[in-house]
Amino acid sequence: MPRYYFHLSNKRCVTDPYGTVLLDKNAAMSHALVVARELMFNSPGMLGQRWSAWTMLVKDKDGKKVITLPFSEVPEGLTRH
Amino acid sequence: MISLLVVTQEGVGIEAASIGREGAVGLHRGLGKRRSFTRAVIPVSGTISHISANVFERAVEQSDTIKDMITHYTEVLWVEAQQIAACNALHGAEARFARWLLQTQDRIDSDSLPLTQEFLSQMLGIRRTTVTLVARTLQEAGLIRYKRGRIVILDRAGLEEAACECYQIIQHETLPEIIGVNLASS
Numbered sequence: 001m002p003r004y005y006f007h008l009s010n011k012r013c014v015t016d017p018y019g020t021v022l023l024d025k026n027a028a029m030s031h032a033l034v035v036a037r038e039l040m041f042n043s044p045g046m047l048g049q050r051w052s053a054w055t056m057l058v059k060d061k062d063g064k065k066v067i068t069l070p071f072s073e074v075p076e077g078l079t080r081h
Numbered sequence: 082m083i084s085l086l087v088v089t090q091e092g093v094g095i096e097a098a099s100i101g102r103e104g105a106v107g108l109h110r111g112l113g114k115r116r117s118f119t120r121a122v123i124p125v126s127g128t129i130s131h132i133s134a135n136v137f138e139r140a141v142e143q144s145d146t147i148k149d150m151i152t153h154y155t156e157v158l159w160v161e162a163q164q165i166a167a168c169n170a171l172h173g174a175e176a177r178f179a180r181w182l183l184q185t186q187d188r189i190d191s192d193s194l195p196l197t198q199e200f201l202s203q204m205l206g207i208r209r210t211t212v213t214l215v216a217r218t219l220q221e222a223g224l225i226r227y228k229r230g231r232i233v234i235l236d237r238a239g240l241e242e243a244a245c246e247c248y249q250i251i252q253h254e255t256l257p258e259i260i261g262v263n264l265a266s267s
Binding site: 039041 | 171209
């Protein structure tokens with residue numbers, strides 16, 4: 001099963017060096033949404049920048065961009081787990 | 082330090098309370114056999130004293146002092162558990178992570194905390210990926226260094242600012258208020 005890496009991108013980059021083994025790209029998208037919501041939950045932003053300034057980039061083991069998810073596009077109102 | 086963990090049916094964990102040298106786990110066993118509703122885990126190894134349940138139960142029967150200690154410490158733990166419940170429900174991942182690191186450092190009195198991200202994920206009830214990203218953020222901000230499974234707190238004051246108010250309340254207000262003991266880290 002493939003390993004996906006979930007990075008945060010803004011002018012600065014916050015990287016995930018370990019990755020997570022997931023079934024496929026759909027599973028990676030679900031995971032990205034869960035992580036994005038956990039990060040955004042009752043939090044105004046990160047490193048002094050509001051969440052709307054951040055994007056989650058999901059890459060595969062070869063460093064290829066698989067998913068680009070702007071935080072501004074993460075649907076709200078869904079529960080944590 | 083010992084963490085009391087509640088684990089849901091899905092196998093997701095979250096910390097309900099943490100106990101350091103100011104407290105003890107299983108005190109109520111001194112009052113009689115009990116079922117445990119939480120899992121006790123040890124985040125960072127250290128020295129622990131223990132006593133056999135039957136011996137403790139006999140000691141409690143004979144000592145009002147020990148009974149009083151159980152009462153007072155129960156109150157401290159209850160107040161802390163209330164605060165942690167609110168914290169877990171209402172505060173953000175970064176603030177809770179900062180709070181947890183500060184509490185742990187205070188309780189084990191060490192600068193360097195060997196902690197896996199998987200473990201932190203269970204303590205805080207968040208995905209391991211989220212732990213990675215939050216830890217990296219705190220590192221980018223110069224507050225911690227996280228390398229090879231070890232967290233070193235670099236900027237305590239900065240980390241206290243990043244933490245929610247629950248750190249201050251649990252670590253510095255509940256114990257002195259209720260028992261008159263102050264174990265604030267230097």
